[in-house]
Amino acid sequence: MSVMRHASVPGPAQPGLEGYRPVQTIPATQRVLDSGDLFTAGREVLIQHAEEFYRLRLTRKGKLILTK
Missing domain, CATH: 2.10.70.10 (Complement Module, domain 1)
Known part of the structure; x- marks a missing residue:
């Protein structure tokens, strides 16, 4: 699975990540x-x-x- 950054909810307090949080992307064919x-x-x-x-x-x- 890949991880991408999404600008919506503040994420952890790490330099350069203000305003971003990691989001897991799930392929459309993957059953959850x-x-x-x-x-x-x-x-x-x-x-x-x-x-x-x-x-x-x-x-x-x-x-x-x-x-x-």
């Missing part, structure tokens, strides 16, 4: 899923990939952990 939609029923979801199952967990600190 909101993590809030994934964890509506709890803090863990199972993902099946081919014949394998993976567990995606949401930690107390809001981090994501993917395990096989």
Whole structure:
């Protein structure tokens, strides 16, 4: 993913970046899923990939952990 600067919301206090904040651009063909939609029923979801199952967990600190 590329990062570009967008002049709208003040960003971090770094020299030369006044008035700018980093913005992630997402290709139009990329599907975006909101993590809030994934964890509506709890803090863990199972993902099946081919014949394998993976567990995606949401930690107390809001981090994501993917395990096989």
